[in-house]
Amino acid sequence: MSYTKTYEEINEKIKKGQAVVVTAEEVIDIVKEKGYAQAAREIDVVTTGTFGPMCSSGAFINFGHSNPRIKMKKVWLNGVEAYTGIAAVDVYLGAGQLPESDPENKVYPGRFSYGGGHVIQDLVAGKEIRLEAVAYGTDCYPNRKLETIITLDDVNEAFMFNPRNAYQNYNCAVNLGDRPLYTYMGILRPRLGNAAYSTSGQLSPLLNDPHYKTIGIGTRIFLGGGIGYVAWNGTQHHPNVSRGENGVPQTPAGTLSVIGDLKQMDPNWLVGLSYIGYGATMAVGIGIPIPILDEEILHYTAVKDEDIYCPIVDFFEGYPYKKDIDLGLANFKELKSGRININGKQVVTTPQSSYPRAKKIASILKDWIANGKFEISQPVQMLPGADANIDFKSIPDRRPVNGIIFNSRMGGK
Amino acid sequence: MKNRIVLYFSAAQSEQPIIYQLVKEYDLVVNILKANINPQKEGLMVMELTGDKDNYESGINYLSGLGVSCEPLSQTVMWDEALCIQCGACASFCPTEALFMDRESMEVSFDNSKCVVCGMCLECCPTRAINLHFDIREAM
Ligand code: SF4
Ligand code: SF4
Numbered sequence: 001m002s003y004t005k006t007y008e009e010i011n012e013k014i015k016k017g018q019a020v021v022v023t024a025e026e027v028i029d030i031v032k033e034k035g036y037a038q039a040a041r042e043i044d045v046v047t048t049g050t051f052g053p054m055c056s057s058g059a060f061i062n063f064g065h066s067n068p069r070i071k072m073k074k075v076w077l078n079g080v081e082a083y084t085g086i087a088a089v090d091v092y093l094g095a096g097q098l099p100e101s102d103p104e105n106k107v108y109p110g111r112f113s114y115g116g117g118h119v120i121q122d123l124v125a126g127k128e129i130r131l132e133a134v135a136y137g138t139d140c141y142p143n144r145k146l147e148t149i150i151t152l153d154d155v156n157e158a159f160m161f162n163p164r165n166a167y168q169n170y171n172c173a174v175n176l177g178d179r180p181l182y183t184y185m186g187i188l189r190p191r192l193g194n195a196a197y198s199t200s201g202q203l204s205p206l207l208n209d210p211h212y213k214t215i216g217i218g219t220r221i222f223l224g225g226g227i228g229y230v231a232w233n234g235t236q237h238h239p240n241v242s243r244g245e246n247g248v249p250q251t252p253a254g255t256l257s258v259i260g261d262l263k264q265m266d267p268n269w270l271v272g273l274s275y276i277g278y279g280a281t282m283a284v285g286i287g288i289p290i291p292i293l294d295e296e297i298l299h300y301t302a303v304k305d306e307d308i309y310c311p312i313v314d315f316f317e318g319y320p321y322k323k324d325i326d327l328g329l330a331n332f333k334e335l336k337s338g339r340i341n342i343n344g345k346q347v348v349t350t351p352q353s354s355y356p357r358a359k360k361i362a363s364i365l366k367d368w369i370a371n372g373k374f375e376i377s378q379p380v381q382m383l384p385g386a387d388a389n390i391d392f393k394s395i396p397d398r399r400p401v402n403g404i405i406f407n408s409r410m411g412g413k
Numbered sequence: 414m415k416n417r418i419v420l421y422f423s424a425a426q427s428e429q430p431i432i433y434q435l436v437k438e439y440d441l442v443v444n445i446l447k448a449n450i451n452p453q454k455e456g457l458m459v460m461e462l463t464g465d466k467d468n469y470e471s472g473i474n475y476l477s478g479l480g481v482s483c484e485p486l487s488q489t490v491m492w493d494e495a496l497c498i499q500c501g502a503c504a505s506f507c508p509t510e511a512l513f514m515d516r517e518s519m520e521v522s523f524d525n526s527k528c529v530v531c532g533m534c535l536e537c538c539p540t541r542a543i544n545l546h547f548d549i550r551e552a553m
Contacts, residue, residue: 194505272540274541350501350505354499355499355501356499
């Protein structure tokens with residue numbers, strides 16, 4: 001019977017400041033030196049990290065009430081609209097939201113200098129934010145217009161709630177066309193001019209726990225410089241894809257939905273981004289601890305860049321028009337070397353997520369745990385795995401026949 | 414030939430159709446990179462002038478004749494390390510390795526002396542940590 005540990009045993013050690021914690025990068029050499037069995041006995045926790053653009057992010061904010069009270073119908077923070085279809089002074093501000101005045105791609109490629117992600121970063125940095133709201137007025141909420149200046153300290157609650165973060169693996173994007181493309185993977189030069197990739201490879205949370213054996217609902221994590229939790233599987237969570245022998249998916253697979261108190265976070269780990277020709281978004285820093293409950297889990301955390309593959313996808317026609325164009329797989333170690341080979345051509349690689357920042361997150365989380373400041377948590381429920389056979393769906397193409405127009409912006413016939 | 418120049422002009426000069434003349438009389442291609450005109454109509458204009466050598470020189474003489482001062486533009490690329498998130502996107506576009514990614518640490522650094530101000534890096538940086546700095550004095 002091989003050696004096992006429980007969450008409680010590991011937490012006991014953390015509380016005493018005796019836990020052995022290493023990063024997902026360090027564990028690789030330790031395993032090489034000591035072997036899996038020995039390393040699994042010695043190591044209690046392996047920390048992972050990732051820092052890159054994560055569009056499906058945002059924050060719920062409750063402003064408290066004005067006098068007279070208001071039921072906000074539309075709200076803008078520094079000119080960026082937040083969603084108000086919930087209670088009177090609750091809103092959701094999405095990272096990808098643009099100010100109404102943004103010229104978007106009318107002058108192509110647009111610059112997208114400021115958006116929801118930038119507002120969130122400014123809020124977290126303690127900056128003053130212009131709050132504007134309009135309402136239709138009710139007997140209980142008579143106020144119809146509000147204009148003021150707030151900071152993060154002035155609001156009741158502000159918590160980040162991101163529907164899809166920490167993608168387990170991601171496509172490597174190329175351009176087979178003859179004009180430059182401006183995408184969420186950055187600028188793609190024509191005729192295989194470059195290959196853009198994301199994820200932090202051997203440091204990435206879900207690549208170190210490919211079958212979600214320890215990361216589940218309720219897992220305590222590093223989120224944006226503060227402490228957060230895994231709330232649910234992320235949107236587009238799609239675990240039953242092709243996987244290597246090591247269990248690592250070879251296409252985008254699992255995702256996480258995460259939650260955490262914005263008031264604890266740090267603007268270094270939540271950074272507003274502007275992708276030319278695409279839009280605004282936000283880089284989110286996430287670090288997840290993996291408890292080494294047994295040797296099998298240690299095996300997973302010792303995954304190396306050379307064991308990780310992702311599909312090469314054409315963004316000229318393949319991705320936008322869902323055409324099947326097989327360009328093979330790219331190896332993560334080669335991607336990180338700066339060049340990969342595609343159809344016999346040497347192609348320069350363009351990273352999107354920051355490896356140095358991912359490494360830093362893993363090491364901060366390591367310090368938190370080693371110093372007894374951060375205990376690991378056992379998931380209250382595991383995420384759906386490959387055996388859940390989740391279908392990856394698309395929008396059905398069905399023409400409504402009754403001719404009723406639900407939305408005037410769509411235009412009539 | 415092709416050159417980037419800064420023109421400094423006074424209120425009277427700004428009323429002259431100088432761009433039109435440069436194009437029409439001197440057959441030059443004018444690409445305005447930056448213009449700044451104050452309410453008193455004094456200002457500066459940064460432009461790229463392209464044309465054959467004789468035309469270029471006559472064009473410059475025409476401007477000098479009007480009393481517009483022309484100076485070669487010195488531009489520098491500024492890398493704001495505090496804004497940079499070390500993603501490395503810029504390094505893959507930089508033709509001279511002025512923006513360089515160390516493959517061991519995956520960290521990006523900037524060596525101004527290697528930069529040829531081609532502008533490739535400016536568009537691709539998602540944090541706008543790289544900026545073009547025009548070395549120009551205050552308008553006259
Ligand atoms: S301007 Fe051109 S040469 Fe200079 S750093 Fe940017 S890409 Fe490199
Ligand atoms: S693209 Fe911008 S943020 Fe990324 S490494 Fe270059 S300067 Fe830094």
